[in-house]
Amino acid sequence: MSRSAAVVPEAAPAPLAVAEHLELRHGDHLAVEASSFTLPAGCVVAVIGPNGSGKSTLLQALAGVLDPAAGRLEVRGESPSRHGRLISFVMQSLQFPQGVPLTVHDVVTMGRYTTAGWFRRLGATDRAAVAAAMERVRVTDLADRHLDQLSGGQRQRVYVAQGLAQEHDVLMLDEPVTGLDIVSARTIDEIIHEQPERGVSVVYTTHDLDEAAAADHVVLMDGRVVASGPPAQVLTAANLDAVYGRGALHAPLLVHLDDPADCPPDRG
Numbered sequence: 001m002s003r004s005a006a007v008v009p010e011a012a013p014a015p016l017a018v019a020e021h022l023e024l025r026h027g028d029h030l031a032v033e034a035s036s037f038t039l040p041a042g043c044v045v046a047v048i049g050p051n052g053s054g055k056s057t058l059l060q061a062l063a064g065v066l067d068p069a070a071g072r073l074e075v076r077g078e079s080p081s082r083h084g085r086l087i088s089f090v091m092q093s094l095q096f097p098q099g100v101p102l103t104v105h106d107v108v109t110m111g112r113y114t115t116a117g118w119f120r121r122l123g124a125t126d127r128a129a130v131a132a133a134m135e136r137v138r139v140t141d142l143a144d145r146h147l148d149q150l151s152g153g154q155r156q157r158v159y160v161a162q163g164l165a166q167e168h169d170v171l172m173l174d175e176p177v178t179g180l181d182i183v184s185a186r187t188i189d190e191i192i193h194e195q196p197e198r199g200v201s202v203v204y205t206t207h208d209l210d211e212a213a214a215a216d217h218v219v220l221m222d223g224r225v226v227a228s229g230p231p232a233q234v235l236t237a238a239n240l241d242a243v244y245g246r247g248a249l250h251a252p253l254l255v256h257l258d259d260p261a262d263c264p265p266d267r268g
């Protein structure tokens with residue numbers, strides 16, 4: 001008796017994050033009004049919007065350092081605060097304290113402790129992860145310099161190295177290329193886009209429309225999530241007019257859309 005193989009529908013990949021009527025506050029200030037969206041996993045997600053539109057606030061909530069004021073937010077099916085140690089979060093370099101007497105090597109190594117455990121002695125694997133991260137962002141030659149002796153752009157690269165050294169499978173970066181020279185910005189951009197092939201999901205904020213257009217998924221913000229989806233659906237003239245003002249920006253040329261991303265389809 002011949003048996004035909006049952007056709008099992010492929011399960012939809014689990015999203016990276018799901019928000020329903022999410023509200024975010026800093027004290028009394030409502031920074032992000034009720035927003036609902038879904039972010040795909042294994043992709044590069046760019047968050048874009050004007051100054052003060054809530055990008056950093058949203059990233060803080062996704063990274064589990066700011067609790068929702070209302071609504072629901074899940075990252076990989078759980079409250080993000082439960083993932084604190086499983087997400088690499090690179091803040092804007094301006095938000096880091098100045099005057100801390102640490103070397104570049106110390107700062108990158110600190111990132112590794114979030115993976116290894118604060119009270120554990122770091123082993124060969126940890127040291128290799130630190131060295132590889134410093135090499136990847138080209139700060140190895142700065143290893144013994146104090147942070148205070150670095151330019152803003154060099155410091156920014158050190159913090160990206162700290163995020164990479166953690167080797168978590170979610171990497172969140174707040175304006176990682178702001179203030180970087182062309183070569184450094186390109187290096188960070190390459191690092192961001194090589195993460196999905198390593199199984200790492202990336203969420204990062206940017207002010208650069210072309211960068212957002214090159215992402216797999218875009219979140220457009222203006223005090224709330226105005227649109228969330230593939231760049232061609234989000235970065236439309238109508239959406240950009242609504243957020244930045246009529247005619248202020250031109251929708252980018254979305255050439256990469258002929259080359260579909262390997263991301264799961266948007267369900268947001």
Ligand SMILES: Nc1ncnc2c1ncn2[C@@H]1O[C@H](COP(=O)(O)OP(=O)(O)OP(=O)(O)O)[C@@H](O)[C@H]1O
Nearest residue numbers: 026027029031049050051052053054055056057058
């Ligand atoms: N710690 C804070 N306390 C009070 N209000 C805050 C705080 N951080 C941010 N805000 C306010 O929340 C809103 C969103 O700020 P957020 O930093 O998320 O914007 P952003 O889009 O990242 O801006 P930018 O592009 O300038 O970095 C702004 O109105 C801002 O003034």
